[in-house]
Amino acid sequence: MSSQILKKSFYSRNPIIVAKELIGKILVRELNGEIISGRIIEIEAYNGLEDEAAHSYRGITKSNFPLFGPAGYSYVYSIHSHHCVDIVTGDLSNPTGVLIRALYPLSGIELMKKFRNKERLVDLTSGPGKICQALQITKELNNLDITKKETKLYIIEDNFSLKGLEILSSPRIGISKAKEKKYRFYIPFQLVLDKQKSI
DNA sequence: CCACGGATGCGCT
DNA sequence: GCGCATCCGTGGA
Numbered sequence: 001m002s003s004q005i006l007k008k009s010f011y012s013r014n015p016i017i018v019a020k021e022l023i024g025k026i027l028v029r030e031l032n033g034e035i036i037s038g039r040i041i042e043i044e045a046y047n048g049l050e051d052e053a054a055h056s057y058r059g060i061t062k063s064n065f066p067l068f069g070p071a072g073y074s075y076v077y078s079i080h081s082h083h084c085v086d087i088v089t090g091d092l093s094n095p096t097g098v099l100i101r102a103l104y105p106l107s108g109i110e111l112m113k114k115f116r117n118k119e120r121l122v123d124l125t126s127g128p129g130k131i132c133q134a135l136q137i138t139k140e141l142n143n144l145d146i147t148k149k150e151t152k153l154y155i156i157e158d159n160f161s162l163k164g165l166e167i168l169s170s171p172r173i174g175i176s177k178a179k180e181k182k183y184r185f186y187i188p189f190q191l192v193l194d195k196q197k198s199i
Numbered sequence: 200c201c202a203c204g205g206a207t208g209c210g211c212t
Numbered sequence: 213g214c215g216c217a218t219c220c221g222t223g224g225a
Contacts, residue, residue, distance in 0.1 A: 079222095081206085
C-alpha cells in the first residue's frame, strides 16, 4: 500500500476545501508501538472569524489558541467531559479548523474495543468524543504538528478511491449559531463498509 | 461563582 | 429512533 503523511500545504487552505478532501483519508495514532487507525467518513469545517459557530470567532483564549497558529496542528479540547480533535487549517489571517467527527475503523480494532468498552464496529468511532477515546487522543496531543510522524498522530493518504461514493453535506451537529451553513461533510458508514469489503 | 457547550449513553417509545 | 440527564472544563461576571 502506497501511503504518505499529508503535508502542511494540504492543510494551509480554506477549511471547507480541506474538510471535503479529508473524507476518505486515514487518521493514524501510534500508541506503544501499535497502530490504531480509521478512515475519515465525517468532518466539519469551522471558518474562523466569518463563522459564529467557530470556537475562534470571539478571539483567542487560553484554550483555543492552537486555532490561531499554523495549519497542520492539532487542537484538542474538552466538552461535556469528552475530548474532541480539530486540525488547524488555512493561514494565519483566519483561525480556522476542521473537526473530525467519525471514522471507519481500519486497524487496532481490538485496542479500540478495549478503550471504548464496546464491541460493535459502529460504536467505536462514530462521534468526535468516541474517536478521542478509541485513539487515546488526550490534551497531551494538543497543539502538536500532525504533519510529523514523531507526533504519533497524523493523517495519511492511501489509494482508496471515493469513486461511486457521493460526499453529502448538511448543517453541523450540536451548534446553536450559524445553523444554516452546510459545513458538515460525510459518507454513510454502510457505504464505506460495502466498499471496503469489495477491495 | 455560575451558566453552558463543536457530546454521549441510556431508557424509553 | 428520540429525548433527556449527566458530564466538567472553560470563560465571563
